[in-house]
Amino acid sequence: MAAATIRFLQAPSRSDWIDQALANLDVILLDHSHCERKAAGVAISLMSRYPANELLVRELTAIAQEELEHFAQVNRVLADRGVALEGLSPPPYGKLLSAAVRKGEPDRLLDSLLVAALIEARSHERLGLLADHCPDAQLAKLYRGLMASEARHYGAYWLLATAEFSREVVQGRLEELAAIEAAILAEPYGEVRIHS
Ligand SMILES: [Fe+2]
Ligand SMILES: [Fe+2]
Numbered sequence: 001m002a003a004a005t006i007r008f009l010q011a012p013s014r015s016d017w018i019d020q021a022l023a024n025l026d027v028i029l030l031d032h033s034h035c036e037r038k039a040a041g042v043a044i045s046l047m048s049r050y051p052a053n054e055l056l057v058r059e060l061t062a063i064a065q066e067e068l069e070h071f072a073q074v075n076r077v078l079a080d081r082g083v084a085l086e087g088l089s090p091p092p093y094g095k096l097l098s099a100a101v102r103k104g105e106p107d108r109l110l111d112s113l114l115v116a117a118l119i120e121a122r123s124h125e126r127l128g129l130l131a132d133h134c135p136d137a138q139l140a141k142l143y144r145g146l147m148a149s150e151a152r153h154y155g156a157y158w159l160l161a162t163a164e165f166s167r168e169v170v171q172g173r174l175e176e177l178a179a180i181e182a183a184i185l186a187e188p189y190g191e192v193r194i195h196s
Contacts, residue, residue, distance in 0.1 A: 008121040008154060008174065011182035018129045020192040025139070026083045028130070031193045033074045034088060035123065039153075040067035042116055050109065055163055059156050066153075070146055077142065093195035094119070096184045100177055110165050114174050117157035118181045119195070124150035126194055 021028045043064035047057050078085060097119065101111040127147035134140040161170045189196040 008118055008158075008178055009125060009182065010175075010178040011186070013125060013129060013185070014188065016188075017126070017192075017196070018133050021126075021130060022133060022135075024192045025134070025136075026078075026081060027088070027192060028194065029074060029078055029081070030083060030086070031088055033071060033078060033085065034090070035194050036067050036071035036074055038094070039119075039123075040064045040071065042119075043067065046112060046116070049112075056160055059160055063153055063156060066149055070149065073142065073146075077139070088193075089191065091189040091191070091193040091196040093184055093189075093193075097177075097181060100180050106164065110161055110170070110173055111177065113157050113161040113164075114170070114177050117154045117161070117174070118177055120150050120154035120157060122181065122185070122195060123147075124154060 040063075043060040047060045047064075050056050075085060097115045101115055102108055124147050127143045127150060131140050131143035131147055134143060158170070158174075161174075185195070
């Protein structure tokens with residue numbers, strides 16, 4: 001799938017990313033495991049911050065459960081390949097995006113939902129690249145399945161934002177945050193990661 005067709009993202013991945021990823025598949029799988037666990041954590045921490053928002057709690061419960069299933073799926077692949085589940089230095093992506101979240105409410109809620117949506121959208125794009133280019137048919141199938149879930153997740157975060165804020169406000173802020181997201185990824189990180 002062409003990156004340009006993915007809603008939300010302002011720039012497709014650098015053309016060298018997929019080659020680096022395919023040359024370091026075990027690292028990408030290990031980082032992917034960390035990403036799935038962190039995605040579940042993001043959903044749970046948002047629920048904890050807004051425990052009375054019923055729509056948000058319902059949607060994020062489903063996302064957290066799915067992310068943990070993905071986590072288990074990726075961990076099974078790691079185990080099959082004999083790759084130990086160990087720590088990996090994260091790229092600056094998550095930290096830099098979090099820094100763009102405004103501190104006061106209700107801006108904090110909007111920004112948190114949109115940053116989560118952007119991370120899901122980028123995961124969708126990157127897993128799509130892996131699905132299209134990975135020579136291992138079984139792994140390509142795994143990526144194909146997971147990328148579809150990430151697409152649903154960015155849609156869910158977008159819907160949660162539009163349930164609380166006007167479409168105009170959501171769209172305007174999304175464009176600002178998407179520009180920041182694209183700028184972060186324009187700077188290559190020394191190590192290959194899902195979000196490098
Ligand atoms: Fe996931
Ligand atoms: Fe996701």
